[in-house]
Amino acid sequence: MKLLAKETAxxxxxSIIGKFLNWLLVPLYTYVLQQQSDYGxxxxxxxxxxLLLVILTYGMETGFxxxxxKEGENAQTVYSTxxxxxxxxxxxxxxxxxxxxxxxANALGYPAHSEFIALLGIVVAMDxxxxxxxxxxxxxxxxxxxxxxxxxxxxxxIVLNLFFLxxxxxxxxxxxxSAWYNADYGVGYVFVANILATGIQTLFLLPAVIEGFKxxxxxxxxxxxxxxxxxxxxxxxxxxxxxxxxxxQTLDRILFPFFYDGADAQAQLGIYGxxxxxxxxxxxxxxxxxxxxxxxxxxxxKDRESVAAYADAMKYYIIFSYMILLGMIFYLDLLKxxxxxxxxxxxxxxxxxxxxxxxxxxxxxxxxxxxxxxxxQWGAYFSIIGVVITFxxxxxxxxxxxxxxxxxxxxxxxxxxxxxxYFVGRKHLxxxxxxxxxxxxxxxxxxxxxxxxxxxxxxxxxEWLKMGVGTLLLIVxxxxxxxxxxxxxxxxx
Numbered sequence: 005m006k007l008l009a010k011e012t013a014x015x016x017x018x019s020i021i022g023k024f025l026n027w028l029l030v031p032l033y034t035y036v037l038q039q040q041s042d043y044g045x046x047x048x049x050x051x052x053x054x055l056l057l058v059i060l061t062y063g064m065e066t067g068f069x070x071x072x073x074k075e076g077e078n079a080q081t082v083y084s085t086x087x088x089x090x091x092x093x094x095x096x097x098x099x100x101x102x103x104x105x106x107x108x109a110n111a112l113g114y115p116a117h118s119e120f121i122a123l124l125g126i127v128v129a130m131d132x133x134x135x136x137x138x139x140x141x142x143x144x145x146x147x148x149x150x151x152x153x154x155x156x157x158x159x160x161x162i163v164l165n166l167f168f169l170x171x172x173x174x175x176x177x178x179x180x181x182s183a184w185y186n187a188d189y190g191v192g193y194v195f196v197a198n199i200l201a202t203g204i205q206t207l208f209l210l211p212a213v214i215e216g217f218k219x220x221x222x223x224x225x226x227x228x229x230x231x232x233x234x235x236x237x238x239x240x241x242x243x244x245x246x247x248x249x250x251x252x253q254t255l256d257r258i259l260f261p262f263f264y265d266g267a268d269a270q271a272q273l274g275i276y277g278x279x280x281x282x283x284x285x286x287x288x289x290x291x292x293x294x295x296x297x298x299x300x301x302x303x304x305x306k307d308r309e310s311v312a313a314y315a316d317a318m319k320y321y322i323i324f325s326y327m328i329l330l331g332m333i334f335y336l337d338l339l340k341x342x343x344x345x346x347x348x349x350x351x352x353x354x355x356x357x358x359x360x361x362x363x364x365x366x367x368x369x370x371x372x373x374x375x376x377x378x379x380x381q382w383g384a385y386f387s388i389i390g391v392v393i394t395f396x397x398x399x400x401x402x403x404x405x406x407x408x409x410x411x412x413x414x415x416x417x418x419x420x421x422x423x424x425x426y427f428v429g430r431k432h433l434x435x436x437x438x439x440x441x442x443x444x445x446x447x448x449x450x451x452x453x454x455x456x457x458x459x460x461x462x463x464x465x466x467e468w469l470k471m472g473v474g475t476l477l478l479i480v481x482x483x484x485x486x487x488x489x490x491x492x493x494x495x496x497x
Contacts, residue, residue, distance in 0.1 A: 022158040023288040027342070029165055030281045033194070034344040036169050042191045044261075044270035047277030049120060049195075051257035052112070053128050058250040060097055060132035063242030064090060065139045066375065067235040072143055077231070079143070083216040084226040086136045086235070094129040101125020113261065123195040130206045137212040153208055160201035168193035241380040248387030252394050252417045253364070256410030259395075263402040276407035278343045279350035279357075282336075286328050286361035290368070311435045318369045319438050323485060325362045326449045330481055332358060334456065334474025337467040353411040360411070363418035370422065373429035382428060386421040393417045441488065448484060452477045 033043050068086045072079040101108070102122045109118035141150040172185050172193075217226055251258075257277060261269045332339065333355055340351055367386075374382040394417045401409030429435075456477055464470045 022155050023284060023291070025158050025162055027281065027284055029162060030278060031342050031344070032165060032169065034278050034347055037191055039271065040274035040346065041268075041270035042274065043278055044272070044274035045114070045120075045191055046194055047257050047273050047280075048112075048261065048270075049114075049124060051254040053124050054254050055247070055250050055258070056097075056128045057131055058246040059243070060094055060128060061090065061135045061246070062093075062236075063239030063246055063380075064235065065135050066242055067239035068136060068139050069143065070238060070375070071231070071235055080216065081226065081228055081231060082235070083136070083140050083143075085228050085231050087133075087213060087216055088227050089232055090133050090136050094133040097132075098126045098129035101129075117192060120192065120195055123199050127195075127199050127202050130202045134206055134209055137209045137216070140212055140216060149212075153205060156208060157201050157205040160204055161197055164197035164200055165194065168197055238378065238380065241384045242375075245380065245383035245387045248384065248391045252387070252390045252414060255391070255394050256398060256407075256414060259398055260402060260407065260410055263398055264406060265403050272407060275347050275350040276353065276410060278347040279353050280411070282339055282342055282351070283332065283354050283357040283361065285332055286325065286358050286365075289325065289328055290361055290365040311433075314369075314372065314435050315437050318366070318435075319442060319489070321365060321369060322362075322442055323445055323489065325365060326445055327478075327481065327485070329355075329358045329362060330449065330452060330474075330478050333453065334478055335471055337471060350407065353408060356408070356411040356415055360415040360418055363415065363422050367418055367422040367425055370425040370429055373425075373433035373435070377432050379432060382425075386424055389424065390417040390421045393420060444488070445485075448481065452481060 033046060037043055064086050068082060071077050071082045102125065105118040105121040105125070106115075108121045109115055112121070114120055138150060138153070141147075141153075172181060173187055175181050176185050176187055257273065257280075260273050260276070264272060336351060336354060340348055371383055374380055394413045397413035397416060398410060401413070456474055459473055460470050464473065
């Protein structure tokens with residue numbers, strides 16, 4: 005638990021700082037881009053890139069952790085084999101996007117800007133390849149190096165966005181700037197900044213790549229077809245799982261322009277995408293936990309007392325997730341200034357999205373029963389069920405109630421597959437989750453939210469007064485947590 009907490013803190017600080025800094029691009033985009041539909045383009049295309057990134061990594065990140073820790077396998081050979089496989093497929097994908105950019109752009113509804121497809125195709129290819137060196141840094145317990153490289157990309161991306169979207173319009177008449185800068189290109193510079201930042205980050209990852217090949221010059225060589233076949237047998241079910249999982253997260257933004265009947269589909273998508281970003285704090289926490297928890301679980305699995313550690317990790321994840329949920333809802337009147345006022349009509353989706361992230365995090369915790377028992381096909385089954393639920397709910401309700409249906413469909417999806425994973429998993433790997441204590445915290449959170457919303461509707465019209473009441477309720481939660489589990493956690497540390 006101490007090691008997990010330490011690495012979560014390092015990964016968490018870098019992830020939270022990085023995501024927070026990237027988060028600051030949201031107000032930049034909403035305040036600087038000319039129309040809400042421009043941010044709708046960003047929202048839609050980045051949803052596609054998230055899906056494609058999962059496809060291009062095809063479960064090899066988790067496969068690397070599994071086989072690098074597997075008895076009888078050479079960890080360095082596992083690493084170099086993974087690198088070669090990812091490099092080959094990523095290169096082929098990048099070439100395909102550049103060659104076929106025009107028909108792809110026409111199919112997605114961006115015929116005037118086919119170069120967006122080429123730029124993002126190259127970005128996704130580099131990110132897919134980089135997933136293995138980053139996994140290697142986590143495996144080698146180098147969280148500081150991992151964090152530094154992640155923050156390097158964030159810093160470069162922000163600086164380049166500020167340069168293209170804020171500085172260049174002011175100095176566009178200067179000789180060297182006027183020679184290439186086009187003020188009408190607008191949202192296109194978002195993608196230009198991304199490819200430049202990703203390319204520089206990839207260059208800084210080269211030492212880790214070279215290290216993998218140097219350390220693999222043993223009797224097993226740097227590439228093993230037999231090993232790759234074993235890894236693919238393990239990882240390909242995770243590909244289905246990952247594709248369906250990311251579809252559950254991104255289908256709302258991918259399919260919205262197809263399902264929404266209004267002429268302002270891109271503008272509505274921009275509003276939804278901006279308000280969706282407001283809830284990213286919960287995603288930051290979940291991602292930070294995941295970075296530390298995945299290698300921890302595979303290493304801890306060799307310990308007979310590991311199930312108790314898994315149960316503790318689940319409980320504390322839920323406790324702190326609820327704390328973030330309450331804080332964000334109670335201070336939403338302050339957080340809304342992250343985005344331009346023209347987007348505030350979509351803030352009603354934020355609480356829904358927060359619950360989605362919580363259920364998603366719990367499902368991630370539960371998912372290790374099938375990863376540790378090599379029954380990864382179950383993850384694929386759950387994810388397919390989730391996609392069916394998400395697609396059906398969006399197809400039925402998005403034309404009627406717009407982006408609220410998009411947000412709610414993801415929440416329902418993760419709630420259902422979370423329950424399915426728990427009940428099926430009990431038959432394969434019994435983990436003594438503290439359901440009684442988790443239930444107490446859940447009821448407490450629901451009661452505090454019910455009290456807050458009741459007071460907000462009946463008595464409170466002043467935003468500062470609402471946040472004051474929210475602060476008192478948050479203190480109540482923290483005090484109860486300290487009495488129930490806080491003292492024990494402090495003593496353990």
